[in-house]
Amino acid sequence: MPPSPPDLGPAPYLITREQSPPNLEFPFRNLNARVTPTASFYVRSHFPTPFLTAEDWSLTVGGAVTRPLRLGLAELRALPARTLTATMECAGNGRVFLTPRRRGVAWELGAVGTAEWTGVPLSKVLERAGLLGTACEVVLEGADRGTLTDPLPTPGDIPYARSVPLDKALGDVLLAYRMNGEALTPNHGFPVRAVVPGWYGMASVKWLTSVQVTAEPFQGYFQTVDYAYWETRDGLPPQLRPIGAMEVKATIARPAPHEEVPCDAVYEVAGAAWAGETDVARVEVSVDGGCTWREAEFLDPPTPHVWRRWRFAWHTPIRPGRRTLVARATDARDRTQPGAHDPARGGYMITHPLPVEVDVRERSP
Template structure:
């Protein structure tokens, strides 16, 4: 008989709050209210909708200071987007690394409503030469990992102008309700297809620059060594999510009836492409079989999948794996690349169950 599944959020850190979606409960396409994962670097800032302003500065033709009412008066858009923390699955790395020890649940999907960043940039007007758009959060503090910051810093990340104009959303609602404090009230960015660190919460400012942004969370953190051509590896900011499939059920350590059919289920996602296939291995990676995709393809949204497994008659331990392929032809690597450090963990994750 299958074990029961917990539905409460998994606490990975109390202060600041870092909470994980219990991935084994995956059922609906949208993550249930109150279960969307929470990633925080600093305490939640205390912000008032009445006093809050979004300041657009830098290489603009006319600097702007917008109220929440100003944004609500603009034409709204609603998009469904899967967000994943760049450190999701960190607990699977060997040897262990620093950082929040995420298991499977630093990933979730929601409907986001707000104003396209492109509309705000158009209102402000761009001067010639803009390269990057810096998203500035109101959360701030002092960090000690990966290196000690020289003082109080704010959470800030940039996106290239082309991405900013393409599909970045300034969201004030989540699943039809105003953002909660933990998810960025009153306004946050949603950067579809990119790891969650780019979707800055508690937005207070947007700054246009003609030079690459060199902030802490762009260079010293949320970056990795990228090998490109014959030159030495270069430190590169994290951006697009990498292709990945995860098994939701059976959960690791679950007891499964020997000799009986079992529906293995999960979800798969990628960055700027679409999931085209998922394969499941029930023998630790020796052989693979196609799973059925149960959601239609949609950019920037996970696709749920299922695989009907006929469990062996012989009791004992069995290790299951899943891997995905996307429309760009990318498939999950068999091992974690050392240059990725504690981020972009995309090798097939082992789920060991007990047959009885």
């Protein structure tokens, strides 16, 4: 594969999608490592960043447990730690490509990143608290709070909170205090955040201060009127469901939409693909808008919850013109990306292949 090194620009930076609260996007064209540097990792906030201190922070664990408890940061850090790598994507990533426009932050391609997270498995903390037999879900609550009017008014001031089913909570959910080997930054949830591997980012609650075990499915704001989709089954009218695991998806990093590429050359089309709770098995690339497909080559092995970068050598057309590139991924369970966005998903779970239009130009002399 001939080299066509991308111009990564100078220092890492993020695209501002909203200034306050901070909603910042990784310029996905800059993808060049399996693990995203923290300074390039997208930031999704619903409320202003709470500036917590390591000294004052504590985690309350309660609800359907036998021994409610409160842990300080030193106590949490004293528990056996685990490090895992996980790709995290905002459930609204790609929204700017939807027609008609949907409400919400206008993410392009880069509300996604992969980091190494270090912390204590949630299962260890729940073990210490002792689950009651009625336990059904675990509600993760952050210190960030406020009032929203969109998509519907909140009942006054509410905290950001999200639940995970008990199975997942006892599985691989991490209470992380390190990201890529360093303490979390304020925007990424200092001092402790949840990391829910394989799930869209809305589940990985930042500034985590409370873990409550419930006996019934939690019906909070951020999993009913927001971060939910409509499911139709069993001959019933559509039902509202909380968004959970990520679905299989390939994204093209290079070329970027509207990039100019030289004609009669070999251009290394590059990107990444991820699949939530399963592995990515195959990525295909089309350089003719989806008429014909060829398989891409992986740069990374399949690893649970981690994207796989891929590349494809494109022999660009001899003559100038416009071309549309598309990539599509298939997961280890042989599920592939849908042909179009399902309106029942609203502005979320945007996993249909996004076309990248480029201009093929004469090479500069």
